[in-house]
Amino acid sequence: MSHAAIAGTRTERDRSSLHGARLPRWSPYAIALGAAALAVLVGTLAGLHSRIQWGLIAAALFVLGLYGASARVEGLRRAKDRLATSLVWAAFLLAVVPLVSLIWTTLTCGVKVLDVHFLTHSMGVVADTEPGGGIYHAIVGSLQQVGLATLIGAPIGVLTAIYLVEYGRGRLARAVTFFVDVMTGIPSIVAGLFILSLMLILKMQPFGFAGSLALAILMMPVVVRSTEEMLKLVPNELREASLALGVPKWRTILKVVLPTSIGGITTGVVLAVARIAGETAPVMLLVFGNPFINNNPFEGAQASLPLYIYQQYANSAGSGAAYDRAWAASLTLIAFVMLLNLGARGIARWKAPRTGR
Amino acid sequence: MAKRIDVSGLTAYYGSHKAIEDISMTIEPRSVTAFIGPSGCGKSTFLRTLNRMHEVTPGGRVEGKVLLDSEDLYGAGVDPVAVRREVGMVFQRPNPFPTMSIFDNVAAGLRLNGRYKKSELADIVEKSLRGANLWNEVKDRLHKPGAGLSGGQQQRLCIARAIAVEPKVLLMDEPCSALDPISTLAIEDLIGQLKQRFTIVIVTHNMQQAARVSDRTAFFNLAAVGKPGRLIEIDDTERIFSNPSVQATEDYISGRFG
Numbered sequence: 267m268s269h270a271a272i273a274g275t276r277t278e279r280d281r282s283s284l285h286g287a288r289l290p291r292w293s294p295y296a297i298a299l300g301a302a303a304l305a306v307l308v309g310t311l312a313g314l315h316s317r318i319q320w321g322l323i324a325a326a327l328f329v330l331g332l333y334g335a336s337a338r339v340e341g342l343r344r345a346k347d348r349l350a351t352s353l354v355w356a357a358f359l360l361a362v363v364p365l366v367s368l369i370w371t372t373l374t375c376g377v378k379v380l381d382v383h384f385l386t387h388s389m390g391v392v393a394d395t396e397p398g399g400g401i402y403h404a405i406v407g408s409l410q411q412v413g414l415a416t417l418i419g420a421p422i423g424v425l426t427a428i429y430l431v432e433y434g435r436g437r438l439a440r441a442v443t444f445f446v447d448v449m450t451g452i453p454s455i456v457a458g459l460f461i462l463s464l465m466l467i468l469k470m471q472p473f474g475f476a477g478s479l480a481l482a483i484l485m486m487p488v489v490v491r492s493t494e495e496m497l498k499l500v501p502n503e504l505r506e507a508s509l510a511l512g513v514p515k516w517r518t519i520l521k522v523v524l525p526t527s528i529g530g531i532t533t534g535v536v537l538a539v540a541r542i543a544g545e546t547a548p549v550m551l552l553v554f555g556n557p558f559i560n561n562n563p564f565e566g567a568q569a570s571l572p573l574y575i576y577q578q579y580a581n582s583a584g585s586g587a588a589y590d591r592a593w594a595a596s597l598t599l600i601a602f603v604m605l606l607n608l609g610a611r612g613i614a615r616w617k618a619p620r621t622g623r
Numbered sequence: 624m625a626k627r628i629d630v631s632g633l634t635a636y637y638g639s640h641k642a643i644e645d646i647s648m649t650i651e652p653r654s655v656t657a658f659i660g661p662s663g664c665g666k667s668t669f670l671r672t673l674n675r676m677h678e679v680t681p682g683g684r685v686e687g688k689v690l691l692d693s694e695d696l697y698g699a700g701v702d703p704v705a706v707r708r709e710v711g712m713v714f715q716r717p718n719p720f721p722t723m724s725i726f727d728n729v730a731a732g733l734r735l736n737g738r739y740k741k742s743e744l745a746d747i748v749e750k751s752l753r754g755a756n757l758w759n760e761v762k763d764r765l766h767k768p769g770a771g772l773s774g775g776q777q778q779r780l781c782i783a784r785a786i787a788v789e790p791k792v793l794l795m796d797e798p799c800s801a802l803d804p805i806s807t808l809a810i811e812d813l814i815g816q817l818k819q820r821f822t823i824v825i826v827t828h829n830m831q832q833a834a835r836v837s838d839r840t841a842f843f844n845l846a847a848v849g850k851p852g853r854l855i856e857i858d859d860t861e862r863i864f865s866n867p868s869v870q871a872t873e874d875y876i877s878g879r880f881g
């Protein structure tokens with residue numbers, strides 16, 4: 267083979283490797299349409315009733331079709347890329363479909379009785395099977411219990427994380443890490459039982475703050491974990507820069523490390539709050555539930571949103587009014603958690619270290 | 624204001640690993656001393672023992688004496704925080720505080736130590752920024768984030784931050800290694816001005832830089848990989864670069880090894 271021939275083939279191949287044949291841009295959509303049509307056809311012919319089955323068939327056809335077409339036209343590497351992309355999208359849709367469906371159902375069922383009256387009245391004079399009434403007492407209870415739990419759990423969690431990252435060495439730090447890991451795995455009902463056993467020893471009746479204690483136990487390890495990760499992200503160079511200026515370590519942590527990571531820490535705390543806001547089991551054991559408004563978390567049974575939802579459902583005796591109230595309360599709870607998340611994002615963005623000019 | 628440093632028999636460890644061994648030298652006040660030597664020979668480690676930053680590293684341990692105007696930094700009852708107020712440091716990579724503005728970065732040392740008068744703060748910040756040759760570039764955006772400056776400007780910001788607390792000694796660990804020739808020149812000029820007021824120690828891999836800025840030069844080396852680093856010789860910069868008394872120094876400077 268002559269030199270010229272080799273050089274010739276090489277330039278040919280180089281050009282083709284840089285400008286490989288591509289499927290036209292519209293092809294994934296066309297294949298998706300084709301797959302959907304085929305799935306409908308197969309579905310009707312085979313007499314499949316479930317739309318979920320149709321969807322799965324269409325998805326499988328789409329993935330296979332795109333892979334096949336791409337392998338044929340674009341080569342194996344691109345085909346694998348397309349396969350991975352479509353699988354990631356499929357996973358994303360699988361995760362999003364239940365979420366959207368849940369929010370949609372809650373929204374449509376929840377708006378029926380959700381109005382100002384509902385938000386500002388309790389169930390004090392309304393039987394569970396009758397229409398009317400509201401969730402004011404449950405909102406008050408939830409806010410107080412979750413608020414107190416946060417007041418206890420968040421500072422302890424953040425301080426523990428600061429100890430572990432900034433000071434912790436040796437045995438004690440390892441022990442603390444181990445117990446935090448164990449606490450992360452505590453089922454909420456066990457945390458409730460723990461506080462309940464204390465209450466039985468002290469011969470106390472259910473009250474809101476007892477629930478707060480159990481919720482704080484559930485919250486702490488979550489806060490520790492997320493805060494730890496955020497503190498570890500703060501570059502060591504910043505700590506050293508501050509120490510080299512003659513700033514004591516505690517002030518370095520307070521004025522340099524924490525401000526740098528405060529956005530992430532707040533997000534973590536808010537996510538932990540969102541998590542405990544939906545806890546039902548310990549509240550049921552320790553706070554008991556109460557159709558009347560009780561503004562004092564330190565005495566007497568209180569209501570709470572998750573508990574209210576459960577009780578409306580359980581005590582409804584088939585009454586539509588109770589179901590509607592349960593849905594409306596669920597909607598309120600979801601809205602509360604979403605607002606918290608939005609607030610956390612806002613804080614994270616507001617407090618994020620600035621790099622712009 | 625500037626202070627003399629007297630080191631005798633200094634050995635530093637990382638856990639069980641001995642990084643530098645038995646170093647003794649005198650650093651004159653109001654002078655620039657350059658540390659040169661191959662990578663890993665312990666220049667940074669030695670520098671960090673001079674303001675007790677070495678012990679910030681987990682496992683960091685020091686033996687020997689460092690006298691700052693006859694006061695032992697490692698003596699009983701000496702507060703490392705007080706030492707670091709006397710002996711400031713500029714790091715290899717610029718590290719401004721990302722949450723703070725340019726102004727706040729320079730004021731950080733004073734604010735965080737709580738030792739300043741409100742009325743004086745603006746003056747000190749301006750003086751420090753002028754001292755670091757940065758004032759003209761940033762005077763219109765003092766309240767913009769410090770991280771929004773160029774690398775060279777950030778390094779000068781860090782120098783301004785270090786001199787704002789008026790240390791007696793300024794340690795610089797390869798302050799120009801990430802900078803372009805123009806910023807490097809600006810910082811070298813700055814070092815020339817700062818030595819009127821401070822004792823300056825600078826680590827550098829750049830022979831020309833050592834020759835340009837320093838009055839005295841110390842050459843460090845290690846006998847073999849894994850062995851601790853040692854001080855080979857310290858002398859007037861002119862002598863080190865023209866007629867060193869140790870063969871290894873001449874080999875290193877002329878690029879015959881290392």
Ligand SMILES: Nc1ncnc2c1ncn2[C@@H]1O[C@H](COP(=O)(O)OP(=O)(O)OP(=O)(O)O)[C@@H](O)[C@H]1O
Binds near residue numbers: 664666667
């Ligand atoms: N944090 C640390 N933990 C353990 N050993 C370290 C640590 N930092 C440095 N060392 C070791 O100490 C020795 C000296 O390192 P040092 O950073 O002082 O070298 P250097 O002279 O500054 O090198 P360079 O010119 O590359 O900056 C090296 O053998 C290094 O591996």
Ligand SMILES: [Mg+2]
Binds near residue numbers: 666667668796
């Ligand atoms: Mg170094």
